[in-house]
Amino acid sequence: MKTFIRGVFVVVSTFAMCAAAFAQTWPARPVKIIVPFAAGGPADNYARFIAQRLSESLGQSFVVDDRPGGGSIIGTDVVAKSPADGYTLLLMSNTHTVNETLMPGKPFALMKDFVGIAPINYSxxxxxxxxxxxxxxxxxxxxxxxxxxxxxxxxxxxxxxxxxxxxxxxxxxxxxxxxxxxxxxxxxxxxxxxxxxxxxxxxxxxxxxxxxxxxxxxxxxxxxxxxxxxxxxxxxxxxxGVPNYEATIWLGLMAPKGTPKAVVDRLNEAVSKIASQPDVKAAWGKQGATPLVMTPAAFDKYLQDDIAKWSRVIKSANIKAE
The missing domain is CATH 3.40.190.10 (Periplasmic binding protein-like II)
Structure with a gap:
């Protein structure tokens, strides 16, 4: 039994060391941010802003790739099927949390096939x-x-x-x-x-x-x-007159499920620092946007709560997708 425990410890320690080493060398090549919405819209614009700032802070190119279509389904599915290596990210919004109930037949599930990295802002x-x-x-x-x-x-x-x-x-x-x-x-x-x-x-x-x-x-x-x-x-x-009513448009970053936690944490820290900078707050404020800063765990809870919120509305109003 002691030998078995020591073996497990060695495996876990080796895995942890490899993950840490990977995070230190990541990103070693350009990172793609897929935006499943049309070019020129708010999601595309904020994705390009974040990509530029991430390029500056992490020393590697972050490239925006617009893949609109299917109510965000087409581009999102591309990310879901991408390697979980930190080199393909998803720019997502509350359209995704709505679609969890509105489009049950889509080829992925948000909380099953993705991991939350960080929110960006809300408007x-x-x-x-x-x-x-x-x-x-x-x-x-x-x-x-x-x-x-x-x-x-x-x-x-x-x-x-x-x-x-x-x-x-x-x-x-x-x-x-x-x-x-x-x-x-x-x-x-x-x-x-x-x-x-x-x-x-x-x-x-x-x-x-x-x-x-x-x-x-x-x-x-x-x-x-x-x-x-x-x-x-x-x-x-x-x-x-309608207490506690809130309906905003928010944006965030996710990655394929299985992306190393060390990479997720590093991205979360970088995005949170960008959103917390005074010049960013001022610029976004003029556009009606407010930064959102959360840990990956808090962001996952935020996503789950938003899915539940819109699920109640969709079912109550019997809303159907086109």
């Missing part, structure tokens, strides 16, 4: 209304929706998108019934809200800030737990 949305809507604040909007159930509608960029899920969570928590009008992208939805064909929309704060200032829509409330730095005079949904 608030804003609930806006066409100027003709007879409600200028959340209290008045709730009263209007309750007085006219099924007569007030809201646009989104499509089923299962963060904008759609924000609306369904709002319906669930406020007890009002709004009709969902899905579009194939945000631009068409935005145009019709400004034109008065649709009354309401949840949209990105930074996208809508100038539109609000121009009077083309009116801001009802923002969706974070604290007021947005971009729209500080607009109350949150939570403070204005």
């Amino acid at each position: 608030d949305l804003v609930l806006v209304a066409n100027p003709s809507v007879p409600a200028s604040n959340l209290k008045e909007l709730l009263a209007l929706a309750k007085a006219k159930p099924g007569k007030v509608n809201y646009a989104s960029s499509g089923p299962g998108t963060p904008y759609h899920m924000a609306g369904e969570l709002f319906k669930s928590m406020s007890g009002v019934y709004l009709v969902h009008i899905p579009y194939k992208g945000s631009s068409g939805a935005r145009t019709d809200v400004m034109g008065g064909q649709v009354e309401l929309m949840f949209d990105a704060v930074t996208t809508m800030a100038e539109v609000i200032k121009a009077g083309k829509v009116k801001a009802i409330a923002t969706t974070g737990l604290q007021r947005s730095s971009v729209l500080p005079d607009v109350p949150t949904v939570s403070e204005a």
Whole structure:
């Protein structure tokens, strides 16, 4: 028995030493960050920002590779099937936690086939209304929706998108019934809200800030737990009448399951340092984004909680993927 225990100890110690040595030499070649969303969007832009800063801090190139399609499924599956060696990473968002319930037939499972590295940041949305809507604040909007159930509608960029899920969570928590009008992208939805064909929309704060200032829509409330730095005079949904409501767009990094813990920890430390830098906080603040800093274990818990949150909303509203 003692011989067996000594043998196990030697194996474990050797494995630990090899993992530590690998982490010290990693990255020895360029690292790819796959973004399963379209180029030019927020996910792509923040991925390129993080890639540049990681290149500077870790002394090796981090290259962004956009692989959009299938509601994030195509690019994500590429990462799931990649070697777990720290050289292929996934830029992910809450689209992924929504898809765990919305798309049960996808070829991977987030918490089974990936390991969380670190969150990056989150951005608030804003609930806006066409100027003709007879409600200028959340209290008045709730009263209007309750007085006219099924007569007030809201646009989104499509089923299962963060904008759609924000609306369904709002319906669930406020007890009002709004009709969902899905579009194939945000631009068409935005145009019709400004034109008065649709009354309401949840949209990105930074996208809508100038539109609000121009009077083309009116801001009802923002969706974070604290007021947005971009729209500080607009109350949150939570403070204005739906306590504890929160629906944001957040981003993070994951890697294939089995990626060495030492590499995950090193990446987490590097990303956390980047997100904590004063110039980064200031730059992101102007864009309506707030840094998120967590350990890998805390990030895994965050992911699990988000999956559960949106699963309840999807099942309650009977939401189906396109």
